[in-house]
Amino acid sequence: MTEIAGRAGHRADGVVRESYSFACMRCGYGWEQSYEIEHHKDTDGHEAVRYVADGRVVPSPLSRPTCLNCDGHVVRIMRPGRVTSARSAAHRKHREHHGHREHHGHHWRLSDLLPSFRRAD
Known part of the structure; x- marks a missing residue:
């Protein structure tokens, strides 16, 4: 199976929706993205x-x-929801540490996300 370029809109034989979480190992930026994967048959x-x-x-x-923040290519791909859950955990920890003060504009670093990815032994 190959990947095809071109504009969206041509009739697909089947469409599957998948989501992924990404974490850049260079700058620590994390994001999530959903994709529609269109299956086509050529002539x-x-x-x-x-x-x-x-x-x-x-x-x-x-x-x-490719990292959306630094254009790096050392990116970890994970199941959907990992970045969101890591951000939520880091936000709760931050609020507990700083006493429920709201802090806007926090730039997420890899060190903020890594504790949530450690396996419990």
């Missing part, structure tokens, strides 16, 4: 896929993901 009957995010055709996030 010879070979299967191909097209990844669509926010209505735009994008490269496969699994081939060589």
